[in-house]
Amino acid sequence: MRVLTEQQWHWYYWGKYLGYPSCCIDFFVENAGKDWWMDKIYPKGFKFKGSGFIPCKSCNKLPEEQIIKRINYRRKAPVPFPQEIDFEIEEAKMEEMLFKGELK
Numbered sequence: 793m794r795v796l797t798e799q800q801w802h803w804y805y806w807g808k809y810l811g812y813p814s815c816c817i818d819f820f821v822e823n824a825g826k827d828w829w830m831d832k833i834y835p836k837g838f839k840f841k842g843s844g845f846i847p848c849k850s851c852n853k854l855p856e857e858q859i860i861k862r863i864n865y866r867r868k869a870p871v872p873f874p875q876e877i878d879f880e881i882e883e884a885k886m887e888e889m890l891f892k893g894e895l896k
């Protein structure tokens with residue numbers, strides 16, 4: 793089993809808090825930090841660019857409305873995707889949920 797770094801856990805829990813699909817979180821955690829990955833995997837760009845969410849390869853092929861629905865169904869943050877959250881305010885809430893074991 794692979795051990796995640798602290799940075800990777802950070803991404804993982806933010807992904808959960810923001811309601812991102814598990815496949816996309818895993819994909820991001822696996823690849824982020826490799827400086828070449830974006831251009832190589834998404835030569836034509838990807839959906840929701842600039843939102844902070846990067847879909848995995850298969851989710852990137854889904855209709856946008858379907859992805860938005862999936863994300864908002866699981867989302868813990870108070871504003872619906874793809875609206876931006878205030879990370880400074882949300883971080884405390886995210887950490888509290890994490891501490892209580894509510895972030896799954």
Ligand SMILES: [Zn+2]
Binds near residue numbers: 851
């Ligand atoms: Zn996905």
